[in-house]
Amino acid sequence: MAQGSLIIETLKVGKKGQITIPKIIRDEDGLMENGRLKLTHMPNGEMFLNRIEGGMTPEDKMLEILDRIPKFDWRKVWKEMEEERAREG
Numbered sequence: 001m002a003q004g005s006l007i008i009e010t011l012k013v014g015k016k017g018q019i020t021i022p023k024i025i026r027d028e029d030g031l032m033e034n035g036r037l038k039l040t041h042m043p044n045g046e047m048f049l050n051r052i053e054g055g056m057t058p059e060d061k062m063l064e065i066l067d068r069i070p071k072f073d074w075r076k077v078w079k080e081m082e083e084e085r086a087r088e089g
Contacts, residue, residue: 021049 005028011019021031029051031037036052038060052060 007022007025007028009022009025011021013019025031031051038050038052040048040050042048
């Protein structure tokens with residue numbers, strides 16, 4: 001198969017959420033065991049896998065760090081502030 005060919009495959013998700021990338025794709029892209037991929041999940045449900053070559057880019061490092069920060073729920077904080085103000089009268 002020619003390098004850079006279009007391949008469309010249907011993948012099955014296992015019990016642990018794992019997928020298997022077809023051998024033809026692994027071979028074409030040189031994916032080895034413990035190779036790194038970046039998964040991008042879009043708000044509309046689309047997902048993209050990209051091979052990571054070498055180290056992470058500064059942007060990817062920053063996004064990885066930001067993903068570890070607990071999510072902040074502004075609505076919850078606003079509601080708590082309103083309730084506190086109502087109690088204080």
